[in-house]
Amino acid sequence: MTRVLTTSQMRQAEEEFIQGHSEIETALMEKAGQQAAAKIIDWLERNPTLHNRPLYVLCGPGNNGGDGFVIARLLLAAGFEVSCWEYNSRKPRSHSSIRMREELQRIKPVESIFALPQSFDHEKAIIIDSLFGLGLKRPLAHDLCTILSVITEQTPVLAIDVLSGLNSDSGRFLSETDLSNFKATLTLTFQLSKWGHHLNDGPSRSGHIKVISIGLEDQIENLYQEDCLFPRLFKPTEIPLDSVLSKQFNKHKYNYGHLLVLSGGPGKVGAARLAALSALRVGTGLVTLGVPSTVFNQVANQIHALMAIEVNSSQDLREIISNSKINTLCLGMGLGIGHQTRELVCVALREFDNVVLDADALTSFADNPEELFNHSLKEGVATPHFGEFERLFPILSHHMTSGDIEPTEAVIKASSISKMVIVLKGLETIIAAPTGQCRVCKGSEMNHVPWLATAGSGDVLAGMIAGLIARGLNSFVASVIGVHLHQLAAQYHGPGLISEDLPNLIPKILQQLEIR
DSSP: OEEOBOHHHHHHHHHHHHTTOHHHHHHHHHHHHHHHHHHHHHHHHHOGGGTTSOEEEEEOSSHHHHHHHHHHHHHHHTTOOEEEEEOOOSSOOOHHHHHHHHHHHTTSOEEEGGGHHHHOOTTTOEEEEESOOTTOOSOBOHHHHHHHTTOOTTSOEEEESSOTTBOTTTOOBOBSSOOTTOOOSEEEEESSOBHHHHSTTHHHHHOEEEEEOOSOHHHHHHHHHHOTTOOEEOOGGGSOHHHHHOOOTTOOGGGGOEEEEEOOSTTOHHHHHHHHHHHHHTTOSEEEEEEOGGGHHHHHTTOSSSEEEEOOSHHHHHHHHHTSOOOEEEEOTTOOSSHHHHHHHHHHHHHOSOEEEOTHHHHTTTTOHHHHHHHOOTTOEEOOOHHHHHHHOHHHHHHHHHTSSOHHHHHHHHHHHHTSEEEEOSSEEEEEOTTSOEEEEEGGGSTTGGGGOSTTHHHHHHHHHHHHHHTTOOHHHHHHHHHHHHHHHHHHHOTTOOGGGHHHHHHHHHHHTTOO
């Protein structure tokens, strides 16, 4: 698993290291600048066509700007053509930043960033962005955006810690104008990457991320020992997929669970069928479609590996649950929004431990989410996209989009409130459990994952997760593995993917993973 820091965690680690001593803060700034300058020199040597280009170091009013002053001084000392441009604001500089600026001024004057366009040659320049670092919550000012707009798509940008304008927690790019060309080619971030590098606009704006140690290992380790449930990026190596997913020689189908997937009526059967087939493909022993009588004959004539049973009401569902060996339910896909779906969900949650809720099963509670939460159990899973998440957790969604809380924190809180594992679907899918466990499956690392933005893709994911739960995996692990396999399937297929392709891709992915 890969550790990632929030802004507050990084600041806490720095404060514990500095302990209020300005001399230590200055030494830490010098070290950060030294390490960043060394990486920049190494990067330039690896890119000889850029080696002789002039370097424009843009420094802001905070400590990130102080790092930039150190970088400019050291690059000048190394013989590079360097100019330094500062952006002033009403915020006074820190003692350490003032000292670093003074040291640079003895070698070369620092110029106002508003004079930059007159001397800027976008065909030759390299930008070192040290304007704003962690914790930016306000959009970049209009006057600064006007300056940055001279940067073209061909201009390499090296961001120090976080690209300016990128919220270091949410990953949202905060700007009064588009600034579509202002993207980092390389981000040099200190100690560990930040969530803003991995979420929302972060992956497309951060370029290649290089982590630089500045000596805060002990402080970071203390933070993780205090709270071992810090959110992490998911890495497949943290779960032994072979032992978890392989089938054993001495087992039979009843050892691998029995899943019931509820379906809607005429014209709405396809979603549930996709979910059911996907559950079979991840190894569920038996899968039954629960369908209304209006489409029972139609469905029964179309399915082969699946079974079918009539479910017309919540009473039917209650009787089926009490008289069968079904151990997991999946519902919501194409069920319709309203009273009947709410009843089915409430029965499912009251009568069953393992329930996966998607789509209409969630939206049906938009006007009264507490009714859903009062029935939910810790083994339940909800798989909302952002719109569905917003309907169930409007306050959390508002704080998340405004940047008041970091997205993983919002999903962890939603999981605690709902008492369910929450799978917030997106390019970077966030999975959180009521225990506080949280993983982010980074789809942006696979260039074909955006093709999952197609009708029915979420139904497949819900079925995969439900199928893994039916097999005996706990809800959180099943959700993480389900999302990972879902992303791998998209990467395997590539452009042109539609949801009907996904169930048949699962065996190919399992074969790639050497699952027995």
